[in-house]
Amino acid sequence: MDNKRKYVSVSAEFPGPKTKALLEKRKQFVPRGVGNTTPVFVQKGQGALVLDVDGNVFLDFAGAIGTLNAGHCPPEVVEAVQKQAEQYIHASFHVAMYEPYIALAEKLASLTPGGFAKKTILLSSGAEAVENAVKIARKYTGKPGIVSFTRGFHGRTLLGMSLTSKVKPYKFQMGPFAPATYKAMYPYPLYRPEGMTEDQYALFCVEQFEDLLLTEAAPEELAAVIMEPVQGEGGFIVPPAAFVKGVYEICRKNNILFIADEIQTGFGRTGTMFASEQFGIEPDMITMSKSLAAGVPISAVTGRAEVMDAPNPGEIGGTYGGSPLGCVAALAVIEKMERENLSARAQRIGEIIRNHFKVMSTKFPIIADVRGMGAMCAVEFLDPATRKPLKEFVANLVKKSYESGVILLSAGVHGNVIRFLTPLVITYDQLEEGLDIIAESIGGLAQNESVMTH
Numbered sequence: 001m002d003n004k005r006k007y008v009s010v011s012a013e014f015p016g017p018k019t020k021a022l023l024e025k026r027k028q029f030v031p032r033g034v035g036n037t038t039p040v041f042v043q044k045g046q047g048a049l050v051l052d053v054d055g056n057v058f059l060d061f062a063g064a065i066g067t068l069n070a071g072h073c074p075p076e077v078v079e080a081v082q083k084q085a086e087q088y089i090h091a092s093f094h095v096a097m098y099e100p101y102i103a104l105a106e107k108l109a110s111l112t113p114g115g116f117a118k119k120t121i122l123l124s125s126g127a128e129a130v131e132n133a134v135k136i137a138r139k140y141t142g143k144p145g146i147v148s149f150t151r152g153f154h155g156r157t158l159l160g161m162s163l164t165s166k167v168k169p170y171k172f173q174m175g176p177f178a179p180a181t182y183k184a185m186y187p188y189p190l191y192r193p194e195g196m197t198e199d200q201y202a203l204f205c206v207e208q209f210e211d212l213l214l215t216e217a218a219p220e221e222l223a224a225v226i227m228e229p230v231q232g233e234g235g236f237i238v239p240p241a242a243f244v245k246g247v248y249e250i251c252r253k254n255n256i257l258f259i260a261d262e263i264q265t266g267f268g269r270t271g272t273m274f275a276s277e278q279f280g281i282e283p284d285m286i287t288m289s290k291s292l293a294a295g296v297p298i299s300a301v302t303g304r305a306e307v308m309d310a311p312n313p314g315e316i317g318g319t320y321g322g323s324p325l326g327c328v329a330a331l332a333v334i335e336k337m338e339r340e341n342l343s344a345r346a347q348r349i350g351e352i353i354r355n356h357f358k359v360m361s362t363k364f365p366i367i368a369d370v371r372g373m374g375a376m377c378a379v380e381f382l383d384p385a386t387r388k389p390l391k392e393f394v395a396n397l398v399k400k401s402y403e404s405g406v407i408l409l410s411a412g413v414h415g416n417v418i419r420f421l422t423p424l425v426i427t428y429d430q431l432e433e434g435l436d437i438i439a440e441s442i443g444g445l446a447q448n449e450s451v452m453t454h
C-alpha cells in the first residue's frame, strides 16, 4: 500500500486474487475484441473514486469515457432510478408512453442552443443517436450524402464506422462501409504548417472543406455535415472557432444540415452545457449520450422541430429507446448540473490540469502540447528530436498510472495523447493527488528514456 496518499490505495499485488480469477473467466467467456484499457473490476463507485473487487481504491480520471461528468452514483440519480424501478422499468414508448420521456424532451429543447422550436427522439447509445440523426437528415433533405471529418469518431455500428476515421482498431477489415459518406479535413492546431498564422490556418481548413464540395460531392447531394465541436477519441483537438463557424455557414447557405455530435463534449465537459455554445453555432441537430444520465444507457437527438418531424410514424425509434430509467436519471443529472453549476467547475478543473502540465512541459520536452476546452483537456507526447508520436510511452504511462491509483485514458490516431475525463464533482484535493501521481509516473518513466529530459 502507498501510505503517502489520502485517497488512492493500490496493493503491490495488484491485480489482486479476485481480479485475477475474473480475468481468467473474462478470457474464457468474453471475446478479446471487447478491449479493456485497465485490468480493474469495479466493486463500487462514488464521485471520482472507484473501489475494485480486491479493495484497491482508484481515482477515476477516465469517467467511463466521459459518461460520468456528474460522478459515480450521484445520490439524486440513484434515488430517481430506484423510485422509477419500483413503478415500471419499461413500457416501450412505441406501445405505452410515459411522462419522463416527455419531460426530458421538453428539458432538452430549452437546454440545447438555438431559440427555435425543437423536438427530441430518445435512444439507447451514442451510435444509435448518430444513426438516427443521419436518417432524419436524409429524410428531411431528400439527399443522401453525409460529411464527417478526419480523426472523427461516431460509433461502432456500420454507419458509425463509416463516419469514423481511425482505421485501426475501429474499421480494420470490417468494411465495406456505407456509401455516400465523405471525410473533410479537421484542423489540428499542433500541426499547423510553419509560417501560417492561426487565422490563415482556420481559413485554409475552411477552404479545404469548400474544395470537398467541388471534388467529392456537390451540396445538392449532401444531407448533412456531422462534426464533433471538439474531437474526443481523435485526441481532444480544439479547432479554431473560425473553422467551425465557417463550415456551419457554408452548410447554412447550401441547405446542408449541421449535426453537432456532442456525445463526448456535452453536459458541462467543455465549460458550457454544450461546446456548440462556445463556437456561437446553433446546430440543426445535436446528438447526446454519455454524461446525459451518469451511466444509465440513454441517448438523444434534439433538433429543429420541422427537421425532426420529417420521418413518418414508425420510421425512427427502437424497443428500448428512451428507457424510463434513463429518462429519470437524465432529468436528475441535468437538475444537479444546473444546481451545482458543474459547467463552471469544469472551467476551473481544466485550468488546474492545464497549468499543471504546462509547468511540467518546461522540465519534460516530450510534452509537446497541453490543450483543451474546459475540463476536456489533453496532453500530447512527441519525441522532441524527431517529432515522432510517443505511443508506447503513453501506453506505459497509462499502465503506471493505474498501478499507482489513477485510471487514465489515451486518445489520438497515434495513441500518443492522454485525455482527462474526470468527473466534474471531483474535489480539488483529489484532482491534485491524481495529477501528482501522473507526474510521478511521467518522472519514473522518463528515467528510463533518453528522449525525456533536456
Ligand SMILES: Cc1ncc(COP(=O)(O)O)c(C=O)c1O
Pocket: 065, 125, 126, 127, 128, 130, 153, 154, 155, 156, 228, 232, 233, 261, 262, 263, 264, 289, 290
Ligand atoms: C463523439 C462520439 N460520438 C459517438 C460515440 C459513440 O457512442 P457509443 O459508444 O455510446 O455508441 C462516441 C463514443 O465514444 C463519441 O465519443
